[in-house]
Amino acid sequence: MEKRATFSNLWLAAALIAxxxxxxxxxxYWPSGEALYWALTLEPPFGGDNEWVGLLNFRTVFEDPKYWxxxxxxxxxxFFATTLSLGVAAVLALFVDRRxxxxxxxxxxxxxPYALAAPAVGLAFRFIFSxxxxxxxxxxxxxxxxxxxxxxxxxxxxxxxMAQAWTMVGYNFIFFLAALQSxxxxxxxxxxxxxxxxxxxxxxxxxxxxxxxxFFLIVINITxxxxxxxxxxxxxxxxxxxRATDLMxxxxxxxxxxxxxxxxxxxxxxxxxxxxxxxxxxQFRYIxxxxxxx
Amino acid sequence: xxxxxxxLDFLTHALLVLSFVALLMPMWIVFVAxxxxxxxxxxxxxxxxxxxxxxxxxxxxxxxxxxxxxMVNSLVVALGITGGKIVIAALSAFSIVYFRYxxxxxxxxxxxxxxxLPLEVRIVPTYAVAADALRPFQGMxxxxxxxxxxPEWNLLNSYSGLILPLIATATGTFLYRQFFLTVPDELTExxxxxxxxxxxxxxxxxxxxxxxxxxxxxxxMFVWSWNQYLWPLLVVTDHQNYATxxxxxxxxxxxxxFGEPPVWxxxxxxxxxxxxxxVLVTILLQRWFVRGLIQTDK
Numbered sequence: 001m002e003k004r005a006t007f008s009n010l011w012l013a014a015a016l017i018a019x020x021x022x023x024x025x026x027x028x029y030w031p032s033g034e035a036l037y038w039a040l041t042l043e044p045p046f047g048g049d050n051e052w053v054g055l056l057n058f059r060t061v062f063e064d065p066k067y068w069x070x071x072x073x074x075x076x077x078x079f080f081a082t083t084l085s086l087g088v089a090a091v092l093a094l095f096v097d098r099r100x101x102x103x104x105x106x107x108x109x110x111x112x113p114y115a116l117a118a119p120a121v122g123l124a125f126r127f128i129f130s131x132x133x134x135x136x137x138x139x140x141x142x143x144x145x146x147x148x149x150x151x152x153x154x155x156x157x158x159x160x161x162m163a164q165a166w167t168m169v170g171y172n173f174i175f176f177l178a179a180l181q182s183x184x185x186x187x188x189x190x191x192x193x194x195x196x197x198x199x200x201x202x203x204x205x206x207x208x209x210x211x212x213x214x215f216f217l218i219v220i221n222i223t224x225x226x227x228x229x230x231x232x233x234x235x236x237x238x239x240x241x242x243r244a245t246d247l248m249x250x251x252x253x254x255x256x257x258x259x260x261x262x263x264x265x266x267x268x269x270x271x272x273x274x275x276x277x278x279x280x281x282x283q284f285r286y287i288x289x290x291x292x293x294x
Numbered sequence: 295x296x297x298x299x300x301x302l303d304f305l306t307h308a309l310l311v312l313s314f315v316a317l318l319m320p321m322w323i324v325f326v327a328x329x330x331x332x333x334x335x336x337x338x339x340x341x342x343x344x345x346x347x348x349x350x351x352x353x354x355x356x357x358x359x360x361x362x363x364x365m366v367n368s369l370v371v372a373l374g375i376t377g378g379k380i381v382i383a384a385l386s387a388f389s390i391v392y393f394r395y396x397x398x399x400x401x402x403x404x405x406x407x408x409x410x411l412p413l414e415v416r417i418v419p420t421y422a423v424a425a426d427a428l429r430p431f432q433g434m435x436x437x438x439x440x441x442x443x444x445p446e447w448n449l450l451n452s453y454s455g456l457i458l459p460l461i462a463t464a465t466g467t468f469l470y471r472q473f474f475l476t477v478p479d480e481l482t483e484x485x486x487x488x489x490x491x492x493x494x495x496x497x498x499x500x501x502x503x504x505x506x507x508x509x510x511x512x513x514x515m516f517v518w519s520w521n522q523y524l525w526p527l528l529v530v531t532d533h534q535n536y537a538t539x540x541x542x543x544x545x546x547x548x549x550x551x552f553g554e555p556p557v558w559x560x561x562x563x564x565x566x567x568x569x570x571x572x573v574l575v576t577i578l579l580q581r582w583f584v585r586g587l588i589q590t591d592k
Contacts, residue, residue, distance in 0.1 A: 003475075005482035006394045007492040013393035017401055020386040023462040028408045030430035031419035038419065092313055095306050106310055108580060110317060115576040115583075116569050117521035119543045123565050124324045127558050134558070135323055138339040169317065171587070178588050198302055227414045231523040235543060249414045256418040257528065265418045272415045280410050 032273070038266035057267040067268070069243055070251045074226060077161060077247060081229075082221040085165035086172055086214070093176030094202050107177065111170030118167065118231025125163040126236045149237065153244025156237045160245050163232045164225055172217050179213035180206060219283040223276060248272055324569075327562040328352070335559040347559065355564035359542040360534070365567070367453075368520055368539040372571075374457040375519035376512050383466030383511070384504070388496055390467075391474040392482070402471075409464045413525060420459060421528050424449040427458075451532040460525060466511055469589055473507050474500065510586035513579045517572040539568045 007013075039057050041050035061067050096106045113121070128135045131148040139146050149156040183206060191201050230249050233239060239246040239254065246254075248268065256265030323342075327335050330345040356362065390402055413420065423429050427447040435442050449455030477500065485495045526538040533541075546561045576583045 003391060003479060003482070005479045005486065006392055007486075007495075008393075009492060010393065010395050012492055013389045013395055016385045016389035016393075020382045020405065020462060020467070021401065023382070023458065024405065024408050026423060026427060026430050027420055027459040027462060028411050028416070029404075030433070031416045031423050032411055034419040034422065034433075035416055088313070092310070095309055098306055100303055100306055102307075103310075106314060108577075109314065111584070112321070112573065112576065113317065115517050115572045117523060117540045117543075117572070119523050119540050120521075120565050120569050121320075123543050123546070123561065124320050127327060127562060128320055128323050130556075130558075133336045133338065133556065134327070134340055141338060166317070166320065174584055174587055192297060198297075198299055223412075227412045230414060231540070234523075252415070253417065253524070257421075262418055269415050269418060273411065276412065276415065277410045 035266045035269045035273075038263050039270045042263050057263045058271075061264060061267045061271070066243065066246075067251070070246045070248050073157070073244070073246060074248045077157070077164070077229070077245075078222045078225040080161045081164040081168070081225045082218060084161065085168040086217060086221060088165070089169050089172035090176055090207075090210075090214070092169075093173050093180055094206060096173075096177060097180040097206075098198070110173045113167050114170040114174075116167065118228055119235045121163050121167050122232040122235030125159060125166075125232075129159050129162075149241075151241055153241055156241055156245050160229070160232055160236055163236065164229050167232075168221055168224065172221070175213050175217055176210060179210040183209050216283065219279055223279055226272070226276065324562045324565055327558055328355075328566050330559050332557060332559055335562075336556075348563075351559050351563035352567070354560045355546075355567060358560060359539075359546060359564045359567070360537070361539065361542070361564075361567055363535070364537045364539050364542055365571075367456075367536060368571075370453060371456045371522075371526075371538055372516050372519040374453065375460050375522075376515045378457060378461035379463045379466050379515050380508055380511055382461055383463050383470050384501070384508075387467050387470030387474055388492075388500065391471055392492065392496075405462075405464050405467050408462060413460070417524065417528065424455050424459060424529055450529055451536050453536075455529045456526055456536070456538070460519065460522065463515075466515070469507060469511055470504065472589075473504055477503060506582075506585075507589075509579070509582045510589060512586075513575060513582040514586035516575055517583070520572050539571075543568060 038050070040052065040054060042053045042056070043050055092106070092110060096103050096110075127133070129147070129149060131137055131140060131150060136147060140148075147155055149159045187205060187209075188201060191205050196204065226247070227249060229247055230253065233245055233247055233250045237245040239250050249272070252265050252268045252272070255261050255268065259265075323340075326342060326344050327340065328351050329348040330341065331347045331350075334341060334345060386401075386405065390398055425448060426432075427449050428444045432444045435444070449458065481499060482495065485499055490498070521540060522538070523540045526541050527544070530536045530538070530541065542564065546564050
């Protein structure tokens with residue numbers, strides 16, 4: 001879309017967009033370029049300029065079983081957290097959209113978790129699911145050591161998945177509900193007259209019509225689980241026990257800032273960047289085409 | 295409602311009430327834990343009704359987390375980021391939509407691509423830039439063969455370091471661009487005919503019209519900036535003066551295996567303090583928050 005009526009003062013146009021351009025150059029493009037440079041070079045042990053090493057850092061990363069461990073964990077984490085939160089949110093939205101008396105209350109409360117900071121959610125879940133205090137520890141009364149996220153990797157993993165899914169349920173719920181409400185009532189009424197019951201209409205009419213929203217949310221949720229989970233991991237498990245929750249972003253952070261290995265961290269950043277670019281690309285191209293629009 | 299389905303209606307209510315309880319349960323437990331004394335909170339199973347030590351715990355948490363100072367820091371940072379984002383997004387969208395120059399689409403795409411570069415994937419080099427904000431320019435000068443030494447501009451341990459790197463906004467720019475594209479051309483023509491220049495048109499026509507957009511963007515960005523965690527953690531080493539509220543949570547967490555027995559009642563009180571501002575904003579500005587969410591991400 002183009003404007004017919006525009007202004008012609010080009011110096012002003014440049015001045016208006018300059019602050020944004022300056023910021024993205026300094027804080028986005030330069031660092032991303034530098035990440036690439038660091039990924040392809042190594043710092044000599046006794047100072048001096050970085051040495052060009054080609055793909056050595058990438059080879060080091062890809063030959064490290066710890067790295068593949070974190071890739072595997074990130075993908076499993078994304079899968080479970082996304083499925084759980086999207087599933088719950090879709091069911092809730094479908095039933096809230098029936099607009100029975102009192103449905104407004106849910107609209108105002110379900111999305112609240114999304115307003116909370118990831119580390120705050122982490123701290124809350126760490127307490128609630130703590131093995132020796134809090135709420136869930138009662139199960140250990142009946143079966144000692146049944147639940148211990150501080151020692152058992154699976155427990156810790158389940159815990160961070162729940163925390164991540166919990167923060168995203170509200171967000172997904174809002175989008176599903178907005179999509180459901182934009183479906184014309186007449187469609188629903190027509191199929192009711194044809195004899196379709198409530199559940200049948202949800203499955204055959206409403207769900208297919210909100211498919212575009214669903215796919216949009218899948219991409220957002222996966223990206224969020226890669227990126228925003230840092231606060232949750234950092235507070236709940238610190239990547240442990242025994243690297244059971246060592247997500248990719250968390251590993252970049254520990255390698256870069258605790259291990260001080262910038263080249264290794266940069267190489268991992270590049271891989272993650274590529275992954276996110278591919279995801280975004282998939283969102284814009286592939287999915288948009290395959291989804292049925294009304 | 296189209297038909298009468300008493301059984302299904304009952305099941306719907308049951309499902310929603312149950313999910314309501316399940317979804318808000320974590321918040322309730324945090325609150326209850328913050329109202330008991332040290333001994334009660336460590337009981338298994340913990341009580342599910344509030345006790346009488348709420349204000350005691352709040353005071354202890356406030357003291358221990360240095361919240362008098364860090365809440366102000368968080369507020370300054372969150373308002374700074376929000377204000378900066380709104381101004382920068384409005385200005386660049388105005389430039390892209392209302393002026394016709396050749397690099398316009400290039401600028402638009404340059405802003406668009408930043409969506410794919412979230413802070414978390416470029417933390418290491420962004421940190422290096424924050425340690426010396428003129429580093430990119432020094433790098434360019436070096437590359438071009440000039441031997442000029444720019445001064446060092448260290449952003450670590452400062453408000454500008456906490457604010458500036460988070461201001462650039464692709465989503466905000468889109469939101470404004472979408473909105474500006476819906477403003478009728480006749481309005482611009484009329485303003486021009488009345489002798490208004492671009493700045494006047496921007497300030498007196500576009501800005502008042504975009505108030506609802508601004509409110510939506512401001513709410514969501516405020517919550518987003520308040521909840522920032524990783525970046526402050528890196529930029530701030532002077533915890534006494536520049537720590538933000540979310541950072542304090544890391545200090546309150548008990549060590550995984552060793553150390554003091556966890557003081558959960560105070561930790562949960564601190565958690566409530568950190569959660570309070572964004573929750574308050576989302577509840578009070580519910581409408582704007584939801585609108586902002588749906589518009590900025592779509």
